[in-house]
Amino acid sequence: MEYLPEFDLLRPNTVDEALSLRRERPDARFLAGGTDLIVNIRRGIAEPGTVIDLTGIAEIRRIARQDDGGLKIGAAVTLAELLERPELTDEYQALREAAAEVAASSHREVATVGGNLCLDTRCLYYNQSEWWRSANAYCLKHRGEVCHVAPSGKHCFAAFSGDLAPAIMALGGTAEIAGPDGRRTAPLGEIYQDDGAAHLRLADGEMISAVQLPAAGTWQSGYAKARVRAAIDFPLAGTAIALRTDGRALEDIRVALTGTNSCPILIAGTDRLLGEAVGEEMAEQLVAMLPKQIQPMSSTFTPPGYRRKVVANLARSLFQRLIEAP
Numbered sequence: 001m002e003y004l005p006e007f008d009l010l011r012p013n014t015v016d017e018a019l020s021l022r023r024e025r026p027d028a029r030f031l032a033g034g035t036d037l038i039v040n041i042r043r044g045i046a047e048p049g050t051v052i053d054l055t056g057i058a059e060i061r062r063i064a065r066q067d068d069g070g071l072k073i074g075a076a077v078t079l080a081e082l083l084e085r086p087e088l089t090d091e092y093q094a095l096r097e098a099a100a101e102v103a104a105s106s107h108r109e110v111a112t113v114g115g116n117l118c119l120d121t122r123c124l125y126y127n128q129s130e131w132w133r134s135a136n137a138y139c140l141k142h143r144g145e146v147c148h149v150a151p152s153g154k155h156c157f158a159a160f161s162g163d164l165a166p167a168i169m170a171l172g173g174t175a176e177i178a179g180p181d182g183r184r185t186a187p188l189g190e191i192y193q194d195d196g197a198a199h200l201r202l203a204d205g206e207m208i209s210a211v212q213l214p215a216a217g218t219w220q221s222g223y224a225k226a227r228v229r230a231a232i233d234f235p236l237a238g239t240a241i242a243l244r245t246d247g248r249a250l251e252d253i254r255v256a257l258t259g260t261n262s263c264p265i266l267i268a269g270t271d272r273l274l275g276e277a278v279g280e281e282m283a284e285q286l287v288a289m290l291p292k293q294i295q296p297m298s299s300t301f302t303p304p305g306y307r308r309k310v311v312a313n314l315a316r317s318l319f320q321r322l323i324e325a326p
């Protein structure tokens with residue numbers, strides 16, 4: 001039977017206090033809604049002696065319009081709170097659609113933006129009980145020597161399955177990061193790398209304090225997701241698109257994916273489409289860019305080839321939806 005092991009629970013009131021507690025306890029993990037971390041602790045794939053609960057920090061629980069028309073969303077804002085503020089978030093449809101499709105409504109009441117962005121990578125051979133994993137000699141990501149997905153190599157192919165990251169990347173969002181060396185900002189995509197065992201490029205002791213979105217202006221956006229169980233499930237693949245047109249030609253576009261790699265992917269080469277007439281032909285050109293930039297592996301119940309087709313169909317239909325929108 002799986003049980004929750006003992007750990008110390010610390011509840012700081014400020015970001016600085018959280019960082020200093022983390023410095024004092026190098027084995028500590030930050031905790032937000034706990035809908036990912038607590039599950040992993042129970043399964044024995046995360047074993048912190050201390051967890052530092054970020055949800056009591058008022059400064060990272062706010063959503064606020066910025067002077068330049070953009071939006072700042074604190075890392076400890078819950079997905080339910082995000083969805084309850086349409087007056088601030090309606091113009092960022094990709095974010096709203098992604099948040100509305102994370103897990104189930106009960107999870108979204110506590111699940112946070114920061115926790116979603118820092119979600120652990122997932123794999124058939126990793127998200128299993130202790131007895132299951134021990135019977136299979138564990139895996140490269142945790143305690144084992146072999147990646148069961150690609151046994152001949154030494155690379156972990158666990159997939160990133162967060163829904164918000166591609167939406168925020170398509171919207172041109174940046175992460176505000178607080179750490180032992182001070183505060184910094186980075187385009188969200190820069191906090192990730194394509195390594196299932198170490199997909200976050202945050203330095204030791206760093207946390208995300210907020211996400212900033214630029215003013216939406218005339219950008220239109222959306223998110224489309226495929227999952228096994230429609231009511232509650234991680235994405236097999238998810239696609240976010242943000243674009244601007246002058247009614248006929250494409251002025252700008254960003255496309256980002258989740259579920260296909262160990263990190264969310266911002267599709268490169270889309271600038272070739274700028275200035276061209278939007279329509280079905282452009283949708284096919286866009287879809288043709290995807291295969292070489294993604295690498296789904298056998299880390300889920302569905303085969304990689306299936307996820308390749310799914311991601312192409314999601315991108316095609318989402319692009320059509322956006323260009324046909326009034």
Ligand SMILES: Cc1cc2nc3c(=O)[nH]c(=O)nc-3n(C[C@H](O)[C@H](O)[C@H](O)COP(=O)(O)OP(=O)(O)OC[C@H]3O[C@@H](n4cnc5c(N)ncnc54)[C@H](O)[C@@H]3O)c2cc1C
Nearest residue numbers: 032033034035036037103112114115116118162163208233
């Ligand atoms: C049944 C089920 C279905 C799910 N379905 C989905 C789904 O469809 N889509 C999806 O995206 N997710 C899904 N999830 C995962 C999870 O619920 C969400 O990703 C959620 O948003 C995680 O946020 P949290 O606040 O609960 O994170 P936590 O569990 O508290 O933390 C997750 C990770 O992020 C770290 N962390 C938290 N906050 C910060 C911060 N501010 N800075 C740095 N690190 C931080 C923690 O240390 C931990 O490693 C599902 C989970 C379950 C149990």
